[in-house]
Amino acid sequence: MEYLLNEQQKLVKNLARKIAEERILPVRADLDEREEFPWAIMKDLADSDLFRIFVPEEYEGLGGGCLDLCLIVEELSRVCSGVAVTYAASALGSFAIRQFGTEEQKKKYLPDIAAGKRLTAFALTEASAGTDATALRTTAEKVAGGYVLNGTKQFITNGGEAEIYTVIALTDKTKGPRGASAFLVDKGTPGFSFGKKEKKLGIRASATIELIFRDCFIPEVNIVGREGMGFIQTLHTLDWSRPGIGAQAVGVAQGALEAAVDYARQRVQFGHPIIALPAVQTILADMAIQVEAARALVYAVARTVDSGAKKITEESAMAKVFSSDVAMEVTTKAVQIFGGAGYMRDFPVEKMMRDAKITQIYEGANEMLRITIAAELRKRRGRRE
Amino acid sequence: MNIVVCLKQVPGTTQVKINPQTNTLIRQDIKNIVNPFDTYALEEGVRLKERYGGKVTAISMGPPQAEGMLREAIAAGADQTILLSDRAFAGADTLATAYTLAQAIKKIEGYDLVICGRQTIDGDTGQVGPELAEELGLPFIAYVNKIEETTTGQMRIQRMIEEGHELIETPLPAVISVVKEINVPRLPSLRGIIKAKDAIIPVWTAHNLGVDPSMVGLDGSATRVVKIFFPERVRHGEKLQGDLEDQVASLIEKLRKSRVI
Ligand SMILES: Cc1cc2nc3c(=O)[nH]c(=O)nc-3n(C[C@H](O)[C@H](O)[C@H](O)COP(=O)(O)OP(=O)(O)OC[C@H]3O[C@@H](n4cnc5c(N)ncnc54)[C@H](O)[C@@H]3O)c2cc1C
Numbered sequence: 001m002e003y004l005l006n007e008q009q010k011l012v013k014n015l016a017r018k019i020a021e022e023r024i025l026p027v028r029a030d031l032d033e034r035e036e037f038p039w040a041i042m043k044d045l046a047d048s049d050l051f052r053i054f055v056p057e058e059y060e061g062l063g064g065g066c067l068d069l070c071l072i073v074e075e076l077s078r079v080c081s082g083v084a085v086t087y088a089a090s091a092l093g094s095f096a097i098r099q100f101g102t103e104e105q106k107k108k109y110l111p112d113i114a115a116g117k118r119l120t121a122f123a124l125t126e127a128s129a130g131t132d133a134t135a136l137r138t139t140a141e142k143v144a145g146g147y148v149l150n151g152t153k154q155f156i157t158n159g160g161e162a163e164i165y166t167v168i169a170l171t172d173k174t175k176g177p178r179g180a181s182a183f184l185v186d187k188g189t190p191g192f193s194f195g196k197k198e199k200k201l202g203i204r205a206s207a208t209i210e211l212i213f214r215d216c217f218i219p220e221v222n223i224v225g226r227e228g229m230g231f232i233q234t235l236h237t238l239d240w241s242r243p244g245i246g247a248q249a250v251g252v253a254q255g256a257l258e259a260a261v262d263y264a265r266q267r268v269q270f271g272h273p274i275i276a277l278p279a280v281q282t283i284l285a286d287m288a289i290q291v292e293a294a295r296a297l298v299y300a301v302a303r304t305v306d307s308g309a310k311k312i313t314e315e316s317a318m319a320k321v322f323s324s325d326v327a328m329e330v331t332t333k334a335v336q337i338f339g340g341a342g343y344m345r346d347f348p349v350e351k352m353m354r355d356a357k358i359t360q361i362y363e364g365a366n367e368m369l370r371i372t373i374a375a376e377l378r379k380r381r382g383r384r385e
Numbered sequence: 386m387n388i389v390v391c392l393k394q395v396p397g398t399t400q401v402k403i404n405p406q407t408n409t410l411i412r413q414d415i416k417n418i419v420n421p422f423d424t425y426a427l428e429e430g431v432r433l434k435e436r437y438g439g440k441v442t443a444i445s446m447g448p449p450q451a452e453g454m455l456r457e458a459i460a461a462g463a464d465q466t467i468l469l470s471d472r473a474f475a476g477a478d479t480l481a482t483a484y485t486l487a488q489a490i491k492k493i494e495g496y497d498l499v500i501c502g503r504q505t506i507d508g509d510t511g512q513v514g515p516e517l518a519e520e521l522g523l524p525f526i527a528y529v530n531k532i533e534e535t536t537t538g539q540m541r542i543q544r545m546i547e548e549g550h551e552l553i554e555t556p557l558p559a560v561i562s563v564v565k566e567i568n569v570p571r572l573p574s575l576r577g578i579i580k581a582k583d584a585i586i587p588v589w590t591a592h593n594l595g596v597d598p599s600m601v602g603l604d605g606s607a608t609r610v611v612k613i614f615f616p617e618r619v620r621h622g623e624k625l626q627g628d629l630e631d632q633v634a635s636l637i638e639k640l641r642k643s644r645v646i
């Protein structure tokens with residue numbers, strides 16, 4: 001399919017594929033088995049300047065857009081989603097700095113993020129606040145010179161490994177969502193520690209961990225934007241990053257499709273490769289159609305984001321929901337095509353199926369995002385757009 | 386440190402075809418790559434530069450399309466490149482290649498070290514490195530697998546020998562050839578690729594070099610390739626006859642005769 005990528009986009013896509021095949025492929029099963037954080041690969045990505053893509057040129061980045069990021073995430077995820085999300089989470093965790101940060105914050109943090117010297121994380125979810133982000137309990141109390149954080153975040157990607165955390169906390173409990181603010185918290189800040197590291201079904205190379213704040217003092221200069229803007233900033237952040245989850249989903253689905261075709265070509269039953277069976281052909285064709293449709297949607301939405309469109313909630317939710325459902329379906333079918341072998345860890349597709357599942361859950365569970373899309377539909381019709 | 390790295394472009398396959406009339410390689414339709422051993426030479430040069438400062442000059446003698454390979458060298462960390470390209474250089478054997486490279490390297494001011502790969506995957510002789518050292522009048526150390534330390538005018542290196550390693554101290558400048566155990570070449574970086582795209586690759590001709598025409602190319606070659614051919618594969622296969630039991634019996638018989646069992 002011709003997606004009319006520009007020179008830089010072709011370049012990043014090819015480079016990400018090269019890294020994925022040369023550096024990630026040989027170790028992905030091992031990283032998964034041992035739930036090991038992929039530091040060596042993060043170094044490769046850093047050395048290849050891939051962390052620079054999502055940072056503006058003024059701060060030593062390469063000023064790429066949402067589509068550039070999606071291309072990289074897709075290529076990494078085609079080989080290992082656990083690695084892909086580890087990389088993508090650093091784009092997510094630094095979005096608030098890039099978009100809403102002060103000049104000082106940008107100068108302080110972005111060059112190191114661009115160089116891949118420091119990873120970032122985005123911390124919203126709490127035990128009581130998952131889909132319902134308005135139920136946050138972590139507080140940020142105003143004191144002289146700054147704020148004091150108290151509370152616990154759970155399921156935070158890159159937790160423990162990242163150096164910079166964007167943390168959403170309540171500066172005013174009485175105001176609900178309007179009382180939330182975003183803070184930049186450095187690893188090593190007194191009162192900031194890590195809790196349980198989760199053992200996961202999939203994306204096991206990635207770290208998912210609890211963040212614990214106990215009377216953790218954050219200087220005034222580390223608030224992002226104004227007090228009370230945290231919730232709006234979060235919505236913007238997720239609108240921007242959801243196409244990336246879509247790309248992660250497209251990548252893992254693409255990986256599963258390729259594995260399934262390869263296997264079907266060489267697995268002989270009843271005297272012929274099983275790809276000669278109409279039943280298998282139908283499954284493979286459906287898989288291919290779905291993957292390509294998801295990719296087209298993700299790229300189109302990423303381009304919409306890059307066009308500077310203001311209202312992208314609906315589109316970015318669509319890219320994430322559709323692609324993640326496709327990923328789950330396609331990876332499940334890939335396991336089916338592999339038969340019993342697909343169920344075994346000696347082959348890559350069971351991992352892909354486990355890895356695909358998360359894309360339907362995080363950055364907004366698909367059920368919630370469908371409600372969001374429906375709400376936008378209503379609003380648009382109401383406005384007669 | 387001022388480092389010169391010698392890179393050769395080679396066919397990216399071992400399935401090379403030979404033109405029976407001219408006895409030369411048919412180079413069309415083959416994707417050219419940088420000689421794999423030379424990527425280790427380049428990486429080592431770049432690492433030395435990162436450790437001690439200085440610059441890396443990548444140099445190659447070859448046809449005009451070797452320019453692409455030199456661009457890749459810039460993406461991988463070389464600061465500047467020189468392409469030695471001229472019809473007069475064509476048909477060079479290792480002697481003429483080394484002579485031509487040496488004349489170019491002599492023009493690079495104040496170099497401390499010349500790094501070659503241990504051998505190429507096409508010509509495969511491993512002679513250019515030592516011949517180059519001879520032409521330059523410099524010490525040569527082959528099969529280097531580790532550079533321990535460099536101080537002003539001096540270098541401690543480890544090289545592979547058949548039963549182990551040799552630790553060698555050499556004055557600089559010197560010429561070395563490296564083995565693949567020396568490092569893991571880095572992946573290209575986006576900034577490097579972008580830089581490489583706009584880089585100017587100077588081309589030096591026989592005229593620019595001011596070389597003696599009788600010393601370069603085919604004329605300067607001490608050897609002539611008389612014939613290149615694939616060794617004929619003679620197969621002494623034999624098909625066993627009869628039913629399965631006869632076949633097994635005759636196989637055992639044959640194995641006994643030849644004292645395999
Ligand atoms: C591996 C992993 C990594 C994560 N990384 C991060 C991270 O880096 N940062 C971060 O902040 N969070 C992170 N999360 C949290 C993630 O975003 C949440 O898990 C997700 O938002 C869902 O919240 P929940 O788990 O509390 O589920 P719940 O909100 O409890 O939902 C349970 C079920 O109920 C459904 N449901 C809930 N409300 C509604 C509704 N109104 N209508 C219809 N259905 C509904 C959901 O769709 C879901 O099926 C991560 C989670 C995981 C598993």
Ligand SMILES: Cc1cc2nc3c(=O)[nH]c(=O)nc-3n(C[C@H](O)[C@H](O)[C@H](O)COP(=O)(O)OP(=O)(O)OC[C@H]3O[C@@H](n4cnc5c(N)ncnc54)[C@H](O)[C@@H]3O)c2cc1C
Nearest residue numbers: 391409410446478479501502504505508509510511512513
């Ligand atoms: C059997 C044989 C057949 C040949 N056939 C042909 C042919 O068909 N067509 C043809 O054009 N030539 C041919 N040549 C010539 C030969 O390929 C080279 O041009 C040259 O002599 C280099 O020798 P080599 O490849 O053995 O390099 P080696 O001595 O093995 O190379 C050692 C190192 O020297 C450096 N080096 C070598 N060559 C260059 C270069 N050109 N530029 C920069 N650095 C270099 C590299 O660092 C390399 O790793 C043939 C040579 C031989 C021995």
